[in-house]
Amino acid sequence: MASSQDLPKNYDFAEVEERWRSIWRDEDHYFDKKSKKPQFVIDTPPPYPTGNFHIGNALNWCYIDFFARYKRMKGFNVMFPQGWDCHGLPTEVKVEEINHITKNDVSREEFRRLCRELTEKNIGLMRITLRKMAFSTDWSNEYVTMQPKYYGKTQLSFLRMLASGYIYQSEHPVNYCTRCETAIAFAEVSYEDRETHLNFFDFDGVEIATTRPELLAACVAIAVHPDDERYRALKGRTMKVPLFCHDVPVVLDEAVDPAFGSGAVMICTFGDKQDVHWWKQHNLSLRKAIDRQGRMTEIAGKYKGLNTTECRAAILAEMKAQDILKRQEKLAQRVGTCWRCKTPIEILSERQWFVKIKPAEIADAAHKIAWYPEHMLLRMENWVEQMEWDWCISRQRIFATPIPVWFCKKCGEIALPEDKDLPVDPTQVNPKHPCKKCGSTEFDGEVDVLDTWMDSSISVLNVTGWDGSGTPPFFPAQIRPQGHDIIRTWAFYTILRSVALTGQKPWNEILVNGMVLGEDGFKMSKSRGNIIVPEEILVKYGADALRQWGAMGAATGSDIMFNWNDVVAASRFQTKMWNITKFALIQLEKEGLETDAQITALADRWLLVRLSDTVELVSDALEAYQFDVALKAIREFAWEVLADNYIELVKGRLYKSDESRKGACLALHTAFDALCRLLAPFTPYFAEECYSHLSPGSSVHKQPWVAFTYDDDAARIEGNLLVQVVAEVRKYKHDTGLALNAPLGKVTIYAPHTVNDEGDTGRTLNADVHWRTDAAKLDRVITGIDFNRSVIGPTFRKQAQAFMAAITALSPEQMANPPKTIMLEGTETAVPENAFTPKYSYMEEGAKVDVITVGDVILTIAKSA
């Protein structure tokens, strides 16, 4: 044990955290592939390397680290890997911004190099924050999706799913961002309210209302409701499109809302998702009026080359000139936009690669996973149920995993690489064999790349050791921690891919964390100015305080409002605990600890039984991922039980030097040692610092989880009573204007059992305390009744009120000695035991003593003259 002289007066988190960071070794957190211990593999979310680890990430990682550390102490072989989900548009956009270029200004290779460099730099910055937060990351299992080692696996998974028919290519309408020039999935479309105009114009004699006149060239039909009398005559007709003069059929469809606009709608390829429905259902032709850059095509005639906004204005002007534009109405509209750049999306029909979505298969696997909290499963179910299109996985971008496919220049046949040739960039190298169909050796490499979710949806396969064949050695993982915002993406795609590639669910459990809202209760955003970054908290209060906030902020799974108060409270708890540490060490080093000392004093037994209760509660809470419950119980034990009550009780005994001191020392040591371990998952720096003074040279993080149990019901009951007695006397002193340490005279405690308090009570109260088991010789006067509703309710049901009224009406003598039966609404009814207790006021020989009752314990206080 270190000398208590070494302990600084104040806990300096900055110094302590930095010191332990330099001492701890990464290897202690490595997953051991040969271990015989039960495995606990975590499918950690790979964050997007923006360079800033935001507070939402911090919360999620706190949760992960709590159970990672807990599981290690419980004897599990834990893998807490760290991945980086590198590919995607944001980095491309950032690179264009920083270098003042567009992706077309440099070669694909050069552009990728710039993206890789920026990403590496950002990863470096984020690693620093992860380390400061003391996350027990397994750096030996770090993965970076942009590195060949990883994206080779992404490509391998592509080939496997292509072979099994999950992946196919097809021309199909897809959501397309014309600014980013790429297809995107539904999961990447966000919606915004905008105001637009509904334009009413004459369409070959019929009034049509449209918000998108620029798509007139892409009109392929007119649709009306089959029951709409106004348009009965149109059935079976062909109509001529104004300005463009091509003929289109009239179709009848129940989905047309007769009340909207004129009740007749033009179907274009494609104005929105509904158009796609109609186009499929009525087998209409395809007219592509908008190209990948968002400009009008050949079929728009003289409008070719205009962007959609210009084209809209031009067509409306032309309509006016021809006098077919009748009127315009304002209309509130929801526009689908690209989630990254907010450009309204177009629906374009393009040759793309798709992954088949089999809802039943995904739902089945989702049901085999334990969801925390449970209701998050519903979100998955809802999303699965309403999937309409397959998942479009091809993107027309650069910084992403290349699609490992070539097309024969001569016959168009597809050529694929062999497993051993992966990873491959088909735009850089040719296939090793000539075309299987025609023997040609000339190929075009696929220029499209994969959706980033194709990378991240195999994170769990990667960490569990997938090599393309069968079930990976450590699959399924034990847990997936993630936010509820990406249930429809990351969780959904991961389940899909795991089922497709292994036939199994990816994890046993999924722990869904809430979002972190700003102090104003709104989602953090730059425009609101309510962003709090982890670094700010780390500098002001340290990692342990931030981690405590993560545990205590809210119940796991619910959204959590950031609150400086909680961080401050966390920091204060550390101060308190630091003082407990100092006190404990000062006491423990005075005389050597006797590990076989007898625990006989009530306070000591009480401390140990309360510790035992706390360990059980904390362990159960951690098993259920209820971090708030767990940490709250630890704090309560340290602060209330140990500091405010136990230490106050035994201080006097500890200052002495006799046999009774030894038991207190042992109890104190046991509790303090356990507290360090209980705190280890939550506040790793702080717990390590405290423990290092108790057991120099050994790390708390290498200790097993507390296994302490102490079975002593009597100690719990009598000890709680003792604490109550002390509290009541303190209150009495307070109420009668005495200082708490003022001498009190003689206090007699009439308790039902003999209590061995080793004089603790007397020293604590500064009074001459006598414990007695005989009955107090007091005159008592009944002043009221306390009813026990949990007895009366079930017994009397509807007569409960009547029963209580009857008891209240009894004479004081009858209340003190209640009759066996009582008349209740004309019926003689038995009086149950424990139905009520009289409230007494005690007198002894006039008014010489004050009397306090605590349960069935009676205290008389005779103040010293």
Place this chain on the structure above:
RNA sequence: GGGCUUGUGGUCUAGUUGGUUAUGACGUCGCCCUUACACGGCGGAGGUCACCGGUUCGAAUCCGGUCAGGCCCA
């Protein structure tokens, strides 16, 4: 418009199967610098548990509705 979720003292928050006085933190008021701690201790004030109705002997808790917030989606 739909799904999910929340509404508890000034602020944030706990409350598991309905059961005596509704948890804790911050703030606030009073007393106390007692050899670990004033970043502390002790005590107090402050709540018709959003609103309305129902089930029940009994509802913060269960059911229905209303209002308000949040998240995700159409």
